Amino acid sequence: MIRARQIRSALDWGRLAPLRLQARTVAAGVYAGMHRSRRRGTGVEFGGHRSYVRGDDLRWLDHRAFLRHGRLLVREFETETDRSLRLVVDATGSMGYRSDSAPGAKLAFAAVVAAALARIALASGDPVGLDWIGGERRRPLPAMAGREAFERLLLALEAVLPGGDLTADHHAIARAINPIARHARRGSVVVFLSDLVDLPEDAGQRFAALATEGRTVVVVRVLDPAEATFPFSGPVRLRSSEGARVVETDASTVRGAYLEALEQCAQRWQDRLLPRGGALVRATSDADPIEIVRAVLAAARGLRP
Amino acid sequence: MTFLVSAALAVALLIAMPVAAHLLRRGRAREREFPPAALVPPAPPVARRRSRLEDRALLAIRSLLVVALAALGAGPLVRCSRPSLARDAGASVALAIVLDDSASMRLAPPGEEERWERAVGGARALLRSAREGDAVAIVLAGRPARLALAATTDLGAARATLDALSVSDRATDLVNAVKIARSALADLPHGDRRVLVLSDLAGEELPAGSPPPWVPLRELTRPAANCGVVRADRRGSRVTAEVACNERSAAAGRRLELVVAETPPRAVAASSATPARPAEGTVVGSAPITEQAGPQSVVVELLPLLGELDARLSGSDASRHDDVAAVVPELGVTTVAVLADPSSASASTGGPPIVEQALRALESGAIVKPLTIMPDDAASLAGWSALLLDDPAGMGPEAREALGQWLKLGGVALALLGPSAGRAELGASLEPFVAGSPRWSEAAAPGIDPSTATALGPEASGLASLAPRGRVPLTGLCPSGARVLARWTDQVPFLCERDVGRGLVMTASLPASPRVSDFALRPAFLALLAHAVDEAARRHGPRVTTAGTPWLFPGDDVVRITPSAGEPVTVAPERDPTHGTSRGVYAPAERGRYRVVRGEDAETRIVILTAEEVTQRPRNPAQEGTPAPGAGVTGRVDVSREAALAVLLLFVAEVVVRLGSRGQHREVGSAAR
Numbered sequence: 010m011i012r013a014r015q016i017r018s019a020l021d022w023g024r025l026a027p028l029r030l031q032a033r034t035v036a037a038g039v040y041a042g043m044h045r046s047r048r049r050g051t052g053v054e055f056g057g058h059r060s061y062v063r064g065d066d067l068r069w070l071d072h073r074a075f076l077r078h079g080r081l082l083v084r085e086f087e088t089e090t091d092r093s094l095r096l097v098v099d100a101t102g103s104m105g106y107r108s109d110s111a112p113g114a115k116l117a118f119a120a121v122v123a124a125a126l127a128r129i130a131l132a133s134g135d136p137v138g139l140d141w142i143g144g145e146r147r148r149p150l151p152a153m154a155g156r157e158a159f160e161r162l163l164l165a166l167e168a169v170l171p172g173g174d175l176t177a178d179h180h181a182i183a184r185a186i187n188p189i190a191r192h193a194r195r196g197s198v199v200v201f202l203s204d205l206v207d208l209p210e211d212a213g214q215r216f217a218a219l220a221t222e223g224r225t226v227v228v229v230r231v232l233d234p235a236e237a238t239f240p241f242s243g244p245v246r247l248r249s250s251e252g253a254r255v256v257e258t259d260a261s262t263v264r265g266a267y268l269e270a271l272e273q274c275a276q277r278w279q280d281r282l283l284p285r286g287g288a289l290v291r292a293t294s295d296a297d298p299i300e301i302v303r304a305v306l307a308a309a310r311g312l313r314p
Numbered sequence: 315m316t317f318l319v320s321a322a323l324a325v326a327l328l329i330a331m332p333v334a335a336h337l338l339r340r341g342r343a344r345e346r347e348f349p350p351a352a353l354v355p356p357a358p359p360v361a362r363r364r365s366r367l368e369d370r371a372l373l374a375i376r377s378l379l380v381v382a383l384a385a386l387g388a389g390p391l392v393r394c395s396r397p398s399l400a401r402d403a404g405a406s407v408a409l410a411i412v413l414d415d416s417a418s419m420r421l422a423p424p425g426e427e428e429r430w431e432r433a434v435g436g437a438r439a440l441l442r443s444a445r446e447g448d449a450v451a452i453v454l455a456g457r458p459a460r461l462a463l464a465a466t467t468d469l470g471a472a473r474a475t476l477d478a479l480s481v482s483d484r485a486t487d488l489v490n491a492v493k494i495a496r497s498a499l500a501d502l503p504h505g506d507r508r509v510l511v512l513s514d515l516a517g518e519e520l521p522a523g524s525p526p527p528w529v530p531l532r533e534l535t536r537p538a539a540n541c542g543v544v545r546a547d548r549r550g551s552r553v554t555a556e557v558a559c560n561e562r563s564a565a566a567g568r569r570l571e572l573v574v575a576e577t578p579p580r581a582v583a584a585s586s587a588t589p590a591r592p593a594e595g596t597v598v599g600s601a602p603i604t605e606q607a608g609p610q611s612v613v614v615e616l617l618p619l620l621g622e623l624d625a626r627l628s629g630s631d632a633s634r635h636d637d638v639a640a641v642v643p644e645l646g647v648t649t650v651a652v653l654a655d656p657s658s659a660s661a662s663t664g665g666p667p668i669v670e671q672a673l674r675a676l677e678s679g680a681i682v683k684p685l686t687i688m689p690d691d692a693a694s695l696a697g698w699s700a701l702l703l704d705d706p707a708g709m710g711p712e713a714r715e716a717l718g719q720w721l722k723l724g725g726v727a728l729a730l731l732g733p734s735a736g737r738a739e740l741g742a743s744l745e746p747f748v749a750g751s752p753r754w755s756e757a758a759a760p761g762i763d764p765s766t767a768t769a770l771g772p773e774a775s776g777l778a779s780l781a782p783r784g785r786v787p788l789t790g791l792c793p794s795g796a797r798v799l800a801r802w803t804d805q806v807p808f809l810c811e812r813d814v815g816r817g818l819v820m821t822a823s824l825p826a827s828p829r830v831s832d833f834a835l836r837p838a839f840l841a842l843l844a845h846a847v848d849e850a851a852r853r854h855g856p857r858v859t860t861a862g863t864p865w866l867f868p869g870d871d872v873v874r875i876t877p878s879a880g881e882p883v884t885v886a887p888e889r890d891p892t893h894g895t896s897r898g899v900y901a902p903a904e905r906g907r908y909r910v911v912r913g914e915d916a917e918t919r920i921v922i923l924t925a926e927e928v929t930q931r932p933r934n935p936a937q938e939g940t941p942a943p944g945a946g947v948t949g950r951v952d953v954s955r956e957a958a959l960a961v962l963l964l965f966v967a968e969v970v971v972r973l974g975s976r977g978q979h980r981e982v983g984s985a986a987r
Binding site: 106204 | 345346347348349350351352353354355
């Protein structure tokens, strides 16, 4: 028997369903080349020479090059590394919002992007983990690789329901970040998909702190088209999805002020992420997921989205 | 109310439309989910301000607009509570407003204003509806009814007259007031004449006639429970008060209290044996009043005190004004003047005349003053309380005039007619004792019928056999209005009395001389003298008049009158061209004590209520005359002009509110940005 609460909080997939097909389609549209480690040192594949400096291991000194050129050169080797992808998906109540002009809820869009990123990563042999902020019936997944990992991730993404109120749960961010900080290895990419609405003030600082020890943090802000454009007019009463805030206002009058506040919010996240090598990707749920995934991958490579 | 009027007023139900529009407008701002609502600027939202300020003001304005339009549509037939003049074909109206300023108009029904204030308010409302060309007269219905403003087309003068009027303690004289009102309109050229009565109708029925009186303010006749002290008289160590109530409930649990009014008059010297006088306001005695409607007498015993007292009712009722009355003090010394011929009216054993001896035998404390001749000026009579004439021979015109004035001021005169009555000189008569020429004749009856002499008490039985040698038959001689107190056995009047002003005239048909009859030897003779002395003590005391009764001050003296509450009044004498004499006239309208100083003489006069002003209940105005069709004053008010003005003002108010709210919108928008 389906409970009323489940019906009320069920995720509105809209045109973004089915997730499996959408994820494959998106992943297929993205160049999925195998990436190589930038780490040089011990390895099996020659990576070039560099000048010797004091302290280098004399085992890698290239004698032949010294005899041929009269300079002390050290041989370097490239190695394939374990570059895991840690997905953090915001499944709080606000992510279940879908306006009339959106193809689906924000959480559905985030799930498509997350699944596509996971498919790309798994195809490269990288392990993929999944953590949640908020949400009901959520199932966190440890980093794992292989075909089975993609299936388990799809099941977890399809099973979650939007719910939870971060304004009342101040430890939700810590519960999602702490496992990543402990287990994500050097070189891991952390992708946080959220609308950044109703998050605690220190949430940006906490995520930016993950971008240490060789980890890369990419935050994908997913907004509904209505949230991005504020298409209302005249007197409106707006109720937030989390908390009990109700605002009665004249939409025509305050549209500019709202958009400005929304941009300032995004700018704060970006200001915190950039110094740590992170990036913020802005997306709306009516955008092409392929472009968003490309932007995420570019940001993960260190390119500005 | 016609169907059209009802339909027009039903338009007022459309007042629900702005309310519904307001609710619908507010309903458009229904609540919707919007996750980043926290990012919406916290500036005061225009929608909320609109619903609380602008819309409510507009709602009120538009609602009033609908009501005003409904009234405009229903006009001019809307009925209002205020009276106004309805006129036929716009013709001018001659209006006589009869305002009842009697004491009963002081009553205030529970939760309402005083009847007088309501009546004056109604009169003002009528004047507001009067137009140029209308004639207005104002008549006051307090006794005596009088014309306050002769018919005039100067409406400003009518309003000024209304502002100057005040309620009084007079009795009600609606009948004469309506007559005066009709006469005030009689000579006016207006074809439409109306008499409007603003009264509680506590009095006689309104007289029929043309134009018929109309009572528009029926609320003036609403009952109001009230008790009042009509009069209080002091006799020795007791005070007898007349208390009147119009309802039994008004007397429940109330007492009559005697309180010290003010310092004792200087005319009365306090002796060393007199106990110390309590301070003003001290209650020196009290007695409960009976819980009943109508008049009742309440007797209160008190210690011998000097000074003036007030009788006061405890508790409260519809009027506190009549709950206090000045106590009429008793006369200090009664002086009786006796005019008798010692040669014929004395006993054969000698001594003073029998009348004088009999007065002293009464031991009434009265001072007996023998006279030799009848005074012919009022000043000589002024110091006496009673005058006894034994076998008078007649009085000249001057003496009769002086006697008449003295009687009106409270004197008591007793004439014992004898053989001299038939020997009056030319020009002399015995008026006002008898009307006509008396004659002495043989007695046809042996004595007095005791059954007809109950006024003399049980002593009258001794008059059955007087063995008179003659008598003055009073048949046809007792003046009109006289009361016959005793009759001979042949039913010829023996003793009659008549009120003259405040005084009393008594006439007996036998003299005191024992040579004529045994009348002076009977106990009934003493009873007759005692009756005369008592009446003198009562009537020649402080003058007690009802409110509105005019005081006449003959002579050229300027009279200064100081009421107990109010400013002193100076009454200047006026010349009467008809009689060639001068006199001053003053009509006190308020109850209470009045200090009257006339030359070197000073006296205290007391003005009282009439009991009817307290006991009489308002009559049903529906039983009074109704105005002729189309000629009366109705409660219909043409509100078309006011309604149209209201519509215009409301429209302007809406424009102003809209302009103001538009400016506020711009300010809020810029603040939000």
